[in-house]
Amino acid sequence: MSENPIFYGRRKGRKLSNSAASAIRMGKKHLLQKENLLNIFFENDKKKIVEIGFGDGENLVQSAIKNPNFLYIGADPFLNATAKCLQKIIKYNLKNILIWPDDIRKIIKLFPFDSISEIKILFPDPWPKRKHKNRRLIQIDFINHLYNILKPKGTLTISTDHDILKCWILEKFQNYSKFTWSAQSFKDWQLKPTDCFTTKYELKSLCHNRNPSWFIFVKIN
Ligand SMILES: C[S@@+](CC[C@H](N)C(=O)[O-])C[C@H]1O[C@@H](n2cnc3c(N)ncnc32)[C@H](O)[C@@H]1O
Numbered sequence: 001m002s003e004n005p006i007f008y009g010r011r012k013g014r015k016l017s018n019s020a021a022s023a024i025r026m027g028k029k030h031l032l033q034k035e036n037l038l039n040i041f042f043e044n045d046k047k048k049i050v051e052i053g054f055g056d057g058e059n060l061v062q063s064a065i066k067n068p069n070f071l072y073i074g075a076d077p078f079l080n081a082t083a084k085c086l087q088k089i090i091k092y093n094l095k096n097i098l099i100w101p102d103d104i105r106k107i108i109k110l111f112p113f114d115s116i117s118e119i120k121i122l123f124p125d126p127w128p129k130r131k132h133k134n135r136r137l138i139q140i141d142f143i144n145h146l147y148n149i150l151k152p153k154g155t156l157t158i159s160t161d162h163d164i165l166k167c168w169i170l171e172k173f174q175n176y177s178k179f180t181w182s183a184q185s186f187k188d189w190q191l192k193p194t195d196c197f198t199t200k201y202e203l204k205s206l207c208h209n210r211n212p213s214w215f216i217f218v219k220i221n
Pocket residue numbers: 007009010052053054055056075076077078081102103104105121122123124125137199200201202
C-alpha cells in the first residue's frame with residue numbers, strides 16, 4: 001500500500017451549513033493529529049475500537065454512548081461526514097471518540113501492532129464496476145494492515161448489501177489464512193451483530209429491499 005494512497009470517493013459535498021461549519025471549528029479537540037497518534041496508546045489502556053468510513057457517525061456515536069469506557073477512533077475523508085459526526089459528539093458531550101478526517105490508509109501503518117480490539121467497516125463503497133475493483137478498500141495489502149493492528153482474537157466486522165462486494169470480501173478472506181470467518185450458520189451473516197447500530201446506508205439498503213450481510217472475521221493468534 002503506497003504512502004499516499006489515491007482516494008477516489010468524495011472529500012466535499014454540498015456547502016457546509018453554518019451549524020456544520022461551527023461543529024468543525026468547535027470539535028477540533030476531537031480530531032486526531034498524526035503526530036499524537038502513538039500517545040493515545042501509551043497514555044491509556046482503554047479498549048480501542050476503530051470504525052473506518054463512519055459516514056454520518058450513527059454507529060460510532062451510539063457505540064461510544066453505550067460504552068463510555070472504550071475509546072473509539074473513527075476515520076472518514078468526507079468533510080460533511082466529519083461535520084455531522086462532530087455535531088453529534090458535541091451534542092452528547094462525548095469524550096471517548098477521536099476522528100481522523102481523512103483516508104485511514106494514511107495512518108494505519110502508524111498504529112502499534114496488536115493494539116485494537118475491534119475494527120468495523122460498515123457499508124464500504126462497493127465500486128461495482130470491474131474496471132474500478134482496485135478502488136475497493138478491501139484489498140490484501142489493506143487486510144494485512146488490519147491484521148497487524150488487531151489484537152489476537154480481535155474482530156473485524158464488515159457489512160455490505162452489494163452482491164459483487166460480498167463475493168469480493170469472501171474471496172479475499174478465504175485466501176487469507178490469518179483470519180477465520182466466525183459464521184456457523186446463515187444467521188451469523190444475515191443478522192446484524194448486536195453491537196452494530198443502524199446507519200444511513202443500512203437504512204437505504206433496507207428501503208430498497210436489499211439484504212445486508214454482516215461478516216465477522218477473527219484474527220488468529
Ligand atoms: C457508503 S458510505 C457508508 C457510510 C456509513 N458507514 C454508513 O453505513 O452509513 C462509505 C464511507 O466510507 C468512507 N471511506 C471511503 N474510503 C475510505 C477510506 N479510505 N478511509 C476512511 N473512510 C473511507 C466514505 O467517505 C464514506 O463516508
